[in-house]
Structure formats: structure tokens, C-alpha cells
Amino acid sequence: MPDRLKIGVLGAGAAAQWYYLPATQHWDDRLKLTAVCDVDEARAGGFADQYGGTAYGDYEAMLRDPEVDAVAVLTPHRFHTEQVIAALQAGKHVMVEKPMTEGFDDALKVCELAEANGLSVSCAPPNMLHPGQRRLMEIVSKGVIGKINLIKLSQNSMGPGSRPGAPTDFSWFYQSGAGGMSSMAGYGLVRLTGLLGGVKSLSAMATTSIPERVMRDGPAAGKKVEVDVPDNNVIVFDMGNDTLGTMDTGYVAMGSEAPMMSLFGADGTIEVYGGDQVLRIRLYRDDWQTDVDGWGDVDIPGLDTRWALHPATLLSLADAVLDGKPLLNGPRQLAHVIEFIEKVWVSAESGQRVDMTTDYTPPSWNELPMEVRDDKFGLA
Numbered sequence: 001m002p003d004r005l006k007i008g009v010l011g012a013g014a015a016a017q018w019y020y021l022p023a024t025q026h027w028d029d030r031l032k033l034t035a036v037c038d039v040d041e042a043r044a045g046g047f048a049d050q051y052g053g054t055a056y057g058d059y060e061a062m063l064r065d066p067e068v069d070a071v072a073v074l075t076p077h078r079f080h081t082e083q084v085i086a087a088l089q090a091g092k093h094v095m096v097e098k099p100m101t102e103g104f105d106d107a108l109k110v111c112e113l114a115e116a117n118g119l120s121v122s123c124a125p126p127n128m129l130h131p132g133q134r135r136l137m138e139i140v141s142k143g144v145i146g147k148i149n150l151i152k153l154s155q156n157s158m159g160p161g162s163r164p165g166a167p168t169d170f171s172w173f174y175q176s177g178a179g180g181m182s183s184m185a186g187y188g189l190v191r192l193t194g195l196l197g198g199v200k201s202l203s204a205m206a207t208t209s210i211p212e213r214v215m216r217d218g219p220a221a222g223k224k225v226e227v228d229v230p231d232n233n234v235i236v237f238d239m240g241n242d243t244l245g246t247m248d249t250g251y252v253a254m255g256s257e258a259p260m261m262s263l264f265g266a267d268g269t270i271e272v273y274g275g276d277q278v279l280r281i282r283l284y285r286d287d288w289q290t291d292v293d294g295w296g297d298v299d300i301p302g303l304d305t306r307w308a309l310h311p312a313t314l315l316s317l318a319d320a321v322l323d324g325k326p327l328l329n330g331p332r333q334l335a336h337v338i339e340f341i342e343k344v345w346v347s348a349e350s351g352q353r354v355d356m357t358t359d360y361t362p363p364s365w366n367e368l369p370m371e372v373r374d375d376k377f378g379l380a
């Protein structure tokens with residue numbers, strides 16, 4: 001078997017420039033960039049010159065390239081379903097940025113197509129690969145805080161283009177086919193379901209609190225965009241086993257010092273900080289038999305390894321395709337997450353509590369990747 005996965009990047013925008021193109025260069029022990037495709041063919045050409053590979057302006061032409069084993073789908077959300085399905089039909093493995101598909105039915109189709117053809121779909125966000133998630137799953141599964149009864153989850157930002165540093169026009173993030181839920185919620189929901197399994201039912205309210213956005217800088221600086229997807233979503237959910245939770249997610253929070261997740265257990269509390277990933281874990285215990293009395297920090301080994309970086313989804317895909325390792329960030333979990341997002345809209349519109357139809361069983365914490373630090377693997 002070859003030791004490098006041949007990657008075609010589809011969509012050479014911000015995510016490609018910030019994460020995936022540099023990853024193919026820095027992690028050249030596992031990845032080889034063989035193609036770059038963008039509707040803006042000149043942009044694809046510029047990055048192909050810089051990082052390597054053949055440039056394409058049409059993704060169907062790239063899918064015919066035998067030098068591409070796996071496609072990294074990094075386009076705006078409304079193209080994901082069509083492009084992921086086309087890549088699988090062309091016999092390519094897939095890495096797809098969040099969300100895997102726009103809708104739940106399409107998510108199931110992707111799972112079935114991949115499974116029927118023995119192809120791997122490695123899904124962003126990369127939370128299941130992150131050392132912080134591994135540590136969180138370890139301490140919860142060892143019963144450090146006992147049975148978890150209440151969860152508070154917050155996954156917010158002010159939205160792309162609201163801060164300086166936009167290399168492209170981010171206005172599509174606020175319009176049909178995208179929005180704060182499809183962009184932000186996945187980080188929290190992959191973390192939650194990776195820890196505690198599937199959600200059983202939910203009830204939601206959703207609204208548009210900031211109906212017009214102005215792109216702050218970059219090529220679209222000053223551009224006004226009408227927001228036509230709710231940017232402010234609050235959800236109550238039931239995990240079964242008499243465990244309830246709340247989640248707020250969207251594009252209306254400029255900053256917060258509150259934890260992004262709190263887990264209230266029978267024997268203690270865990271609070272998690274870090275934004276998209278688990279970078280800090282605080283533990284509260286009042287058991288005098290343990291070495292934690294009151295609040296303390298839990299160490300997180302491996303935070304300086306490449307599994308802690310956003311494009312780790314390419315590494316897990318290489319492990320799955322080249323070495324036959326189980327894919328821990330696969331499409332069944334994302335299908336459950338996408339069903340959750342779709343049911344939020346159903347509940348918000350109907351005012352009714354809605355049951356989930358899929359479930360998800362997470363792997364054990366010790367199946368998650370672990371690597372000791374090695375400077376070669378850093379992207380910094």
C-alpha cells in the first residue's frame with residue numbers, strides 16, 4: 001500500500017488557505033496534494049503553483065483524475081451534498097467540511113453510498129480526533145463526576161466576516177443553505193454526542209436577531225447582506241436516562257467567558273473552555289477522598305500534536321484508507337447531528353417537541369488517536 005493519500009482540494013477559499021493546503025505540505029509523510037479545484041480557476045491555479053498538483057475549474061474534471069484518491073470538499077455549504085455524492089460515485093474517498101450535507105435525507109444517502117462502495121467519508125468538525133475530547137471522554141467514562149444529569153452547551157460566534165482577516169467574500173454564510181446552525185452547531189453537537197451518545201428529542205426556538213450584516217474587510221469589505229437563516233437558536237434536549245440539556249448556538253455572541261460546555265454530574269461538575277475544541281477542562285469535586293477539592297484543572301496530554309489541529313480530518317482519512325483503521329469521525333455521527341439541526345427548524349416552526357429518529361453510539365475514549373509530540377508534525 002502507498003504510504004501517502006493523494007488529495008484533491010475542492011474549493012480553494014479561506015478554509016483551504018488557512019488549514020488544508022498547508023497541511024498537505026507539512027504532513028507530507030501521510031498526504032500528497034495532487035489537484036486543486038475552484039470555480040475561480042485562476043485561484044485554483046495560484047494555489048496549485050504554490051502547493052503542487054493540477055489546477056481545475058470544474059470539479060467533475062477533477063473527479064476523473066486518476067491521481068486523486070480522495071477529495072477534500074471545502075466549498076460553501078449548499079454545494080456539499082452534490083459534490084460529496086459525485087465524489088463517492090466517482091469512487092473517491094471524501095473529507096468534507098461541516099456540514100456534511102445540507103439536509104438529513106441526503107446525509108443518510110451519503111452514509112449508504114459510502115458503505116455500499118467501501119469508501120471513507122471523514123467529516124469536519126474534527127472534535128472526535130482532538131486530544132481534549134479524548135481526555136473529556138476518559139474522565140467521564142471513568143465516572144469521575146458520576147451520572148450526568150444536566151448539560152449546558154454554548155457554541156457561538158459573531159459569524160464569518162465580522163472580524164478583520166477575511167480572505168474571501170463570506171456573505172454566503174448568512175444566507176439560505178448556510179447560517180449559524182449549519183456553521184457553528186456541529187462543533188458542540190459532535191462534542192456532545194461523542195461523549196454521551198445520541199439525542200432523543202428536542203424543542204427549539206429560532207429567530208433572526210441581526211437581519212443585516214456588513215462584511216468587515218477583505219474583498220467584500222462594506223458589502224451588506226440580508227440574513228435569511230435564523231442567527232439565534234436556543235434548544236432544550238433530552239439525552240434519555242433522565243439527562244436534560246440546553247444549547248444556544250448561532251451568530252450573535254461577540255465574546256463570552258462562560259464555559260462552552262458544562263456537565264453537572266451526581267458527584268461533580270466539569271466545565272470545558274476553548275471555542276471550537278476542548279482546550280481547558282475544569283473539574284469540581286467535593287469528595288475529600290480525591291485529590292481534587294473544589295475546582296481544579298485537568299491536564300490534557302497531546303495538545304501540541306497534530307491531532308489538535310483543524311485539518312486532522314485529513315490524517316484520519318489517511319489512516320482509514322491507507323492502514324484500514326476505523327474512522328472515528330465518520331458520516332453516521334454527522335447524519336445524527338444534521339438530523340438534530342433539521343429538527344431544530346421543525347420544532348421552531350411548529351412550536352412542538354420533536355423526536356429524533358437516528359441514534360449514535362460513540363467509540364471508547366481509548367480508540368481516539370494519541371500521539372506523543374514530534375516537531376515535524378506541527379503546523380506552526
Ligand SMILES: NC(=O)c1ccc[n+]([C@@H]2O[C@H](COP(=O)([O-])OP(=O)(O)OC[C@H]3O[C@@H](n4cnc5c(N)ncnc54)[C@H](O)[C@@H]3O)[C@@H](O)[C@H]2O)c1
Pocket residue numbers: 010011012013014015016037038039040043059074075076077079097098099160167168169170183
Ligand atoms: N471561514 C471559516 O472560518 C471556516 C472555518 C472552518 C471551516 N470552514 C468551512 O470550510 C468550508 C468553506 O468555507 P470557506 O470559509 O473556505 O469559504 P470561502 O467562501 O472562503 O471559500 C469557498 C471556495 O469555494 C469556491 N467555490 C464555490 N462554489 C464552488 C463550486 N461549485 N465548485 C468549486 N469551487 C467552488 C469559491 O470560489 C471559494 O474559493 C465551509 O464548509 C465552512 O463551514 C470555514
